[in-house]
Each structure stands twice: as structure tokens, then as C-alpha cells.
Amino acid sequence: MTNHVSLATELASFIGKYERVNNSHDIEQVVPFIAEDATYWFSDGSHKGIREIRSAIEKTFTEILDEVYEVRDLEWPVLTADVAVCRYRFSWTGIVDGAARSGQGRGTNVIVRRNGEWKMLHEHLSP
Template sequence: MGYEEALIAYIAATNTHDFQYVRKLLSEEAVYWFSDKSCRSIGEIQQYFENAWETIKDEVYRATDVEWLVAEENSATCIYTYEYEGYYDGKFVQGSGRATNVFVRDSLGEWKLIHEHLSSLR
């Protein structure tokens, strides 16, 4: 699996709402920057994901307008627009923002997400 497929797999894993699938695609050193929190451990990242899935029910997450800024032998960085939709307090909601993802190739040659930064479009 190349870095482009790793992004596709990551989005698909996110949409399972089961962190065990997301976890398989993360580097041990993963760092996430969300609008309201930074997560520097797998446990913190898992807690954030699970809280988001609990808050926005039946969420569907998408990456559109993906642009690969750097693609080298052992690292690749992309930016994209993220879109989500689901149900908050029983009401349909949707939104979007900006994302940056950095992937690295591990010692087994597998592409892992080491950094994600999400922000609003403002």
C-alpha cells in the first residue's frame, strides 16, 4: 500500500467508528492537532475519536480536493478539505474544514499517519 492508499484506508477506518481500525494506520509517535485540543499519545487520540463518534452519531467523514505537497521515499504530506455529516442531538448536521496529514514509512515499509492537523475554513 502506498501513501495515497494509506489516506484512503485511513478515511475508511475513521468511518467504521471503531478505533482498532484507525489504530492500525497510526505511527506510535502520532500527534494530532484539533481546533480545541492537541493529542500526543495513542490513548489521547483514541479518546478524542471515540468522543467525536459519540457526539456526532452516524458520522460520515470525507476528504476532498486532496493535494500531495511532498511525496518522498519515506514521507508524504497532503492537504485536503474534510467534510463530515451526521446527527447531533438528533438533528442532521454537516460541516467542513482544512486538514493536513503527514505519513511516514515505518521499518516494515508500511505507511503510517504521524500527524494530522484539522482546522476550520475561517
């Protein structure tokens, strides 16, 4: 059980760092958290590989100004030494086309340990 708790704490820290780098709006800080062969599913479509994902995230950074993204209610239905699945709720606020906007939804991430580092292998965000 201690190992399980330790892994959950380690991965919650990883998610927290991922949340912070996304809120920096600096793609160069975000990319190191994502596996080269990752797939992200957003409401605007599917993005495969780091190039497509990078482009999709950069687009979000330009469309939602001053965005603040928040992750909460983390659950770990799968938690092993090398693979984890995380379910959570998220919310965001920002400026879109000059007007204050906000949204919320659910997320699921598959996180894998590669060369001793955790990486996002899959992210699925939905309303």
C-alpha cells in the first residue's frame, strides 16, 4: 500500500507540474511532459505525435488569452510503477475574442514512465 500511495503522490506532483507549465503558456515548457508518440483528443479533434499536439496546444494558447487551467479531483484507476491512468475534472478561464470566458469538463490521461521520467502518452478532454 505504501508503494501505491508513494506512486499516487509522485504522479499527482507530475500532474501539478504539467498544470503549471500549461499555465505558463510557454510551449517549450509543456513539450517535455509529452511522449513523442502521444495522442491527444480535444473537442476540436485528435492530434497524433508531438508535432500535431504541439500545434494544437499553441493554437489554444493564441485563442485563449490569459488562460488559467485547473485540474482537480484526481483519481487513479490504474497505478503501476511504469503506467498510470488518471481521471480528473478540469476548469479554465480566459479571454476569447476580447470577452471573459470559462469552461469545465473531464479529462483522462495515460502516463508512462520512459527512461525514468513520466510522460503523457494520451490525453482526452471532454465537456
